[in-house]
Amino acid sequence: xxxxxxxxxxxxHIKAANLDVAYxxxxxxNDNDAVKRGGGHYGADKVSPGDPRPEGMNHHPAxxxxxxxxxxxxxxxxFDSLMKELGFETTYDxxxxxxxxxxxxxxxxxxxxxxxxxxAPFVEVGSYIIWRDNExxxxxxxxxxxxxxxxxxxxxxA
Numbered sequence: 001x002x003x004x005x006x007x008x009x010x011x012x013h014i015k016a017a018n019l020d021v022a023y024x025x026x027x028x029x030n031d032n033d034a035v036k037r038g039g040g041h042y043g044a045d046k047v048s049p050g051d052p053r054p055e056g057m058n059h060h061p062a063x064x065x066x067x068x069x070x071x072x073x074x075x076x077x078x079f080d081s082l083m084k085e086l087g088f089e090t091t092y093d094x095x096x097x098x099x100x101x102x103x104x105x106x107x108x109x110x111x112x113x114x115x116x117x118x119x120a121p122f123v124e125v126g127s128y129i130i131w132r133d134n135e136x137x138x139x140x141x142x143x144x145x146x147x148x149x150x151x152x153x154x155x156x157x158a
Contacts, residue, residue, distance in 0.1 A: 004134035007104040012143075013124040016097030019079040022122040026082055026115050027073040030059045037111060039063035039070070066110040086112050102129070109133070113150075116141055120148040 014022060029035075039049045039062050053060045064070035068085055076082035079099075083090050087106025092099055104112065116129070123143040130140045139152045 003109055004107050005104065005109045005131055006107065007102070008130045008132050008138075010101060010103065010127075010129040012099065012102045012127045012129060014099040014119070014122050015124070016092075016099075018122040019097075019099065022119050023079040023082060025118050025122075026079075027076075029065075029114060029118055030071070030073055033060045033063045035111075035114060036060075036063045036065050038066045038068065065114070067106060067108060068110070086110065086115055088112070104129075104131075113141075117148045121146040123148075 033053065039060070049060065049062045051062070059071065061070050065072075067087065069075050072082065072085055076085045080090055083102065087104055087108075087110060088102040089105050090099055091101040091103075106112075120143055125144045127143040128140055130138065132138050137152070139150055142149050142151060
């Protein structure tokens, strides 16, 4: 996958009743420093990525998910603000409060795939996101049975 990506098409639905627990699941991802691809400089507390996690912290302050704040659970206080931190615009049904669509607006490929996979148990069956990168590759995240699968392929015009 290329460095620059965009979501071309999506149907993405999470019921309002599931948004708070989905938010908490995404916040818990921050405890897993091993999967983070961002980081590398000394933080304000002079901790480098090679240093052990400071005692009493649930995340390493010098490791973060690509394009995100190292301590996003404290800066993103709800589902919507966390989705914006990830680079997604969200649309909600005014009557029900359900999330009815997302569009990736960040342009740079981050680690949104990990967060989408974590959301999969809450995403309604039939939801999907079609992606395209700057190299012309396309893939589709499909949500069913509480999991996200990725289908890759190329479009061939005959």
